[in-house]
Amino acid sequence: MQRFLVLANGKVFAGTAFGSTKSIQGEVVFNTGMTGYQEAITDASYYGQILTFTYPLIGNYGVNPDDYESGTPKPCAIVCHEIARRPSNWRSTMSIADWAAAEDLPGITDVDTRALTREIREDGVMQALLVDEVTPSVLAKAASLRPATNQVANVTDQVMPATRSAFAGTIRVAVLDFGLKDSILRALKQRGLECVVFPADTTAAAVLAADVAGVMLSNGPGDPESLPAVLPVIRELEDKLPLMAICLGHQLFALANGAKTFKMKFGHRGFNHAVRNLQDGSIGFTSQNHGYAVDANSLACTKLTITHEEINDHTVEGLRLANHAAFSVQFHPDAAPGPHDYANLFDQFKANIVAHQKEVQHA
Known part of the structure; x- marks a missing residue:
């Protein structure tokens, strides 16, 4: 069946x-990863987007239940040049086409994804429709589409609080869920940390009442400026607990x-983005998925210091807050999938928590 983007x-x-x-609308974006299509498709940061894969063959190692980053696909559609009809991998349980059908995920293949990617790079990410036929009314509708707002409300955990790990660690951390990837929880669990997940609209008082020793702010979709109510919560939490x-x-x-x-213009979405650590000059490769970035020119009057930057366009990739055990990174040190060059940042987070606990005990 022929379809049109x-x-x-x-x-x-x-x-x-x-x-x-089904016919859908969403923001069309592209991902440059050669692998990791399943992790990308279940990453909540893609919620409401039409995800284009630049790698020409998608689905060659199939789909399996162990590589999900969330319970269901999050893009509203996926675009491929070619899909593998006979996957080959001992972990595979079904093909990507069968998975898409089972999950009610629209897909379109046999697309010139090189030309589509060039279009996005030249004109920027934009809204699009996936339809069965192209008519004047469809073209007019596509031209009038506007981005959705506050996508986080559609992907945050609705239970408060929810323990997303059965592991009972000696240190409990709160994870504010803006579209959380399970690989972040796995990275924390590997370091002996018990994770208690809170919805995005949780108050600081509710987090502090859970007797946690640190706070993690997760990944998620959409425009950060659509979440103004979260900002005072972050300020209160960073004043009291280590934060990542x-x-x-x-x-x-x-x-x-x-x-x-x-x-x-078209964001960073892929698993090979080189990032420089400005503290020691080292360079590591990272997994990234974002369409917004921090304005470096706006930092002069803040207490934030840039710790990492993307080496190609100098995007702000890491920040540290003066006189606080609080830091952030734009990339994914959980590396699911992708390189593990910055996995040690989770160790730094734990070290900050342990140091803070000792300070409290001796106060």
Whole structure:
């Protein structure tokens, strides 16, 4: 069955349907990863987006239940040049086409994804429609689409609090869920930390009442400026407990401390982004998925210091708050999938918690 991806700028890309055949609208973005399609498709940071894979063959090692980052697919559709119809891997339980059909996820293959990616790089990410036919009314609708707001409300854990790990560690940390990846919880668990997950709209008082020793701000979708109610909560928590923030959490941490954010032309989405540690000059490769970034020019009047930057476009990739055990990174040190070059940041978070506990005991 032929389907069409209709961009807001009027360009149309034809392809073949797989998975669900419902018509959808969303922001079309691209991911440059050669692997990790399953982790990307279940990453809540892609909620409401049409996810384009630049790698030409997707699904060659199939799908398995162990590599989910959340319980269900989060993009509203996926776009591929070619999908593997006979996956080959001992862990595979089904093909990507069967998975998409089972999860009601629309897909389109046989698309010229190189041309589509060039379109996004030139004009920026934009809204688009996935439809069965192209008519004047469809083109007019595509041109008038507007981005959704506050996507976090659609992906945050609704239970308060929810323990997402059965592991009972000696140190409990609160995780504010803005669209949490399970790999963040796994990274914390590996370091002996018990995670208690709170919805995005939780108050600071509720977090502190849970007798936690540290706070993690998770990744998530959408514009950080659509969550103003979270900022005073972050300020109160960072004054009382060690804090680490990742991706959207990093942007919210920056906003809470007086910085500004901006929407990037086409963002960073992939598993090979080189980042420089400005503290020692070393370079590591990172997994990234974000369409917004912290404005470096807005940091001068804050107490934030840049600790990491992307080596190609100098995007702010890490921040530290003066006189606080609080820091953030734009990339994913949990590396699911991707390189583990910055996994030690979770060790730094735990070390900050242990040091803070000792200070409290001796106070």
